[in-house]
Amino acid sequence: MRKNPKPPMIFLPGLMGSMGRDMIPGTGDWSFGVARWIYKPLIDGLEQRGYVLNEDLFICYYDWRKESHEIVDRYLKPMLRKAKEKCPGQSIDILCHSRGGIVARSYIQSGEYDYDIGNLVMIGTPNAGAIDAYYFWSTGEMLNDPNQKDNLYDMIKRGYMWILRKLLNIPWGIENIHEIHQSFPAIQEMLPALDYGDILYYRNGFGDLKHIPRPWIRYHNFKLDEMNQAIALRHLRNRVEGIHVIVGTNVETNECLLVDGKKFIYENQEVIVDHTVTYKGDGTVTKNSAQLPPFDYYEIEKNHHQMVGASLEILQEIYGLDIIDSIEEDEVCETLHFIFHYHHRLKIEKNGKLLLVYQDKKVNTEYEYISEEFGERYVWIALKNIPGGIYTGEMITKDTDLEKLDFIIIGNGVEEELKGREILRQDRASVQVTFTFEVTN
Numbered sequence: 001m002r003k004n005p006k007p008p009m010i011f012l013p014g015l016m017g018s019m020g021r022d023m024i025p026g027t028g029d030w031s032f033g034v035a036r037w038i039y040k041p042l043i044d045g046l047e048q049r050g051y052v053l054n055e056d057l058f059i060c061y062y063d064w065r066k067e068s069h070e071i072v073d074r075y076l077k078p079m080l081r082k083a084k085e086k087c088p089g090q091s092i093d094i095l096c097h098s099r100g101g102i103v104a105r106s107y108i109q110s111g112e113y114d115y116d117i118g119n120l121v122m123i124g125t126p127n128a129g130a131i132d133a134y135y136f137w138s139t140g141e142m143l144n145d146p147n148q149k150d151n152l153y154d155m156i157k158r159g160y161m162w163i164l165r166k167l168l169n170i171p172w173g174i175e176n177i178h179e180i181h182q183s184f185p186a187i188q189e190m191l192p193a194l195d196y197g198d199i200l201y202y203r204n205g206f207g208d209l210k211h212i213p214r215p216w217i218r219y220h221n222f223k224l225d226e227m228n229q230a231i232a233l234r235h236l237r238n239r240v241e242g243i244h245v246i247v248g249t250n251v252e253t254n255e256c257l258l259v260d261g262k263k264f265i266y267e268n269q270e271v272i273v274d275h276t277v278t279y280k281g282d283g284t285v286t287k288n289s290a291q292l293p294p295f296d297y298y299e300i301e302k303n304h305h306q307m308v309g310a311s312l313e314i315l316q317e318i319y320g321l322d323i324i325d326s327i328e329e330d331e332v333c334e335t336l337h338f339i340f341h342y343h344h345r346l347k348i349e350k351n352g353k354l355l356l357v358y359q360d361k362k363v364n365t366e367y368e369y370i371s372e373e374f375g376e377r378y379v380w381i382a383l384k385n386i387p388g389g390i391y392t393g394e395m396i397t398k399d400t401d402l403e404k405l406d407f408i409i410i411g412n413g414v415e416e417e418l419k420g421r422e423i424l425r426q427d428r429a430s431v432q433v434t435f436t437f438e439v440t441n
Contacts, residue, residue: 006319007118008056008087009046010079013039014098014124015186016153016160018061019372024167026375030061034156034370034382037335039097041309049312049321058083064099065164067185068106068223076107080116091118091241095315097308098285101125102189102224108239109227119242121318123311124282124304127245128228128289129192129221131199131254131275137187137219138270140173140180143254144415151283152335153305155410159337162408163374193224196289200270202261212259218270233294244318245297247290248282248307255286282307336386336439340407342379345396350389356381378406388412388441396432405433413440 019033032039043053051057062075083092094104094117101122108117126133135143142158165172170183181188192199198211214220226232237243258274280287284304291297302310316323338356340346348356357364358381363371368384397405408417414437 006050006056006321007093008058008083008090009051009093009095010058010060010076010083011039011043012060012062012076012094012096012100012103014096014100014153015064015190016156017097017100018064020061023063023065024163024374027373032061033372034159034337034380035153036370037382037384038152038156038305038308042312045309045312045324046315048324049316055086058086062103065184065186068103068189069110071103072107072110072112076103080114084116091116093117093119093121095121095123096125097123098125098304099186099190101127105227105236106223109232109236113239115239117240119244119318120240121244121246121315122290122292123246124248124285124290124307125245125292126190126285126289127224127292128196128286129224130190130285130289131192131257132284133187133190134192134199134219135254135257135272135275136184137181137191138174138177139272140175140177143275151303151305153284153303155335155337158410158415159339159380159408163339163378163380166378166406167375188219189221189223191219191221191224192289193221193228195228196286198256200257200259201276202259202264204261209258210261212264228292233292237295242318243292243295244314245290245292245295246307246311246314247287247297247299248285248302248304249280249287249299250301251281251283251303252277252279253281253283253286255281334384334386334388334412334439334441336383337380337410338382338407339378339380339410340395341377341397342373343398344407346381347394348391349393350387350391355386355391356383386411386439388439390436390438393435393437394432395435396430398430405431409437411437411439414438 017032017035017039018030019027020030021027046057047053058079060076060079062071080092096104102125104120107113132143142161168183170176170179194214200212200217201209204210254275255278256276257272260271260273263269263271278286282304298314300307300310315321342361346358355365363369363381365383370382372380416437
């Protein structure tokens with residue numbers, strides 16, 4: 001355990017954890033964007049324990065759509081230079097969440113490594129890949145599990161993919177798979193690696209599950225396969241002072257995919273029809289994938305976003321930081337998200353009580369909220385600690401073509417684009433519509 005002085009640290013957020021004009025013009029300087037409810041408790045906690053932002057604690061935002069080598073060159077290396085200027089003569093620790101760990105490992109395990117990293121701390125990193133990535137890479141759609149709840153990370157992922165699909169004008173679906181691969185090359189680096197284990201199954205004529213050998217499946221993750229070889233991991237161990245792995249468990253997590261057996265056997269087609277789950281995971285990454293043998297790991301019973309803030313106690317132990325007995329964990333239990341054209345006027349009610357009013361780029365609500373604008377078109381409003389129940393909404397829009405009305409609601413048990421809407425008033429200048437939706441607990 002290393003005591004004071006505290007080592008300088010760079011934090012690498014995960015997929016969907018950065019937003020700025022590099023990704024979408026008009027979004028301003030880099031920030032956590034809507035994901036700040038996930039990462040702010042961690043940054044605040046480190047500052048409470050003596051770290052100073054931009055002095056010995058640095059946040060490396062990046063375009064998470066890109067491949068790791070491009071992220072390393074364009075974002076991580078410049079941040080390392082900045083950290084070294086602020087803290088000369090010291091090695092820099094890297095603390096990372098989810099995909100950020102793959103980016104960090106890509107640098108440390110590369111031929112361009114400058115032997116300037118002290119400790120590597122990975123929180124919920126899919127070191128052996130993730131099944132959701134294979135589903136998206138194979139189908140061009142996102143794997144939706146209606147049984148999963150309280151997953152802010154998943155809601156943010158769905159919201160960002162919806163916005164990017166609209167702004168980049170990329171239709172989803174397998175018929176557009178080549179264009180999707182070109183737009184989101186990072187996803188290929190998160191496909192399950194060989195050490196993930198079997199990922200595709202089918203049912204035989206007796207209803208028994210049969211695994212499909214890896215050489216027969218369509219997509220592979222050669223990058224992680226190479227980085228996870230035993231000799232590569234020995235080199236990783238020797239290139240840093242310490243490696244600390246934090247994994248989440250006891251949360252329902254997608255584990256394997258089921259394909260249509262007849263189409264696979266007779267037509268050589270991977271038509272995914274279902275998936276299996278495990279409780280050995282954090283809701284996004286399985287425990288088996290987050291671990292990185294032979295390195296020891298810490299285990300916490302939190303989901304993929306909750307474990308970020310919950311890792312503060314483990315960081316206290318790793319770094320010998322000042323002990324804060326009452327660590328306030330921000331569980332972010334219930335959130336509700338609205339993404340729409342910011343010229344629209346929106347009103348949301350529950351049992352006759354106003355929940356939210358948005359007009360002229362101003363938000364009026366009694367709930368804690370995030371409001372982010374994207375380019376010259378969309379606004380994303382997220383509300384925190386929202387009770388379940390049936391809600392009614394009213395929108396007045398200048399877009400008189402209802403087929404082009406861009407509006408989506410994302411929450412526990414709900415993800416819809418104004419289904420069941422009713423037109424109250426329509427003229428040449430505007431349309432007034434109402435809608436209802438239900439949020440489950």
